[in-house]
Amino acid sequence: MVVWTESELSIINSIFSSLDYEDIGPKALCRCLIVYPWTQRYFGGFGNLYNAAAIKSNPNIAAHGIKILHGLDRAVKNMDSIKETYAELSTLHSEKLHVDPDNFTLLGNCLTIEIAAKLGDGFTAETQGTFQKFMAVVVNALGKQYH
């Protein structure tokens, strides 16, 4: 059972309320597809991913990035039951999308980088630690229904 301190809850809420999901979502997903190109394997039907410029201007990718951030928002709104909140999403990613769970961590890394760039000095070591703990819980929950 994940235990969150008051400080950690406050940090997570503060991070997410400072984010524009329509901006950060697309940026994080684009970064992931560019930095870890093998992740493009899951986006075969999304159109032109031929190079970084194409990825960045692809509207399907942008829309999907926003979707992902809203998905994370569900975890933020249910910090004490992330595993339950994500049970269906986990089954979806495993049975329908067939995403290797290691990829969740890669996207998490890219989101960390985008948030670091946005918050600057505000992304202190403590903030980073809390955010990475949150992402680890999310990643774990998303991987729970795999078998």
Place this chain on the structure above:
Amino acid sequence: MTSLTPRDKDTIKAFMAKASVYAEEIGKDALCRMIAVYPQTKTYFSHWKDVSPTSGHVKKHGITIMNAVADAVSKLDDLKGGLLSLSELHAFTLRVDPANFKILSHNILVVMAILFPEEFTPEVHVSMDKFLAAVALSLAEKYR
């Protein structure tokens, strides 16, 4: 393991020309973050009285490490050869588990994103990630 393309090398040199001015700051912050966010890495520094993220030892060591990373840019065409003695140090004396190189690399990239929010584009990010991975691989060369 992928090798660095000519474009990677150009990107790395260009970005590091800007970043190496801040090598000390990057090194200090990256090592402090690593110790704070990944407490298991503290085990390598048990010989220091103060292993808190704000300790003077940690800051100084961060500087040492980042200066070496900046120096590795000049050895881009032969990282294995250029980092041979550092590899021997890490293999026989320090015996740092190479998994930790990845952890430190991640924290270096986070600090770069903080210091260079505009310049640290995905294209720069991928080349820098490859560079740090290549440095880590060369450091692990002599392990076994």
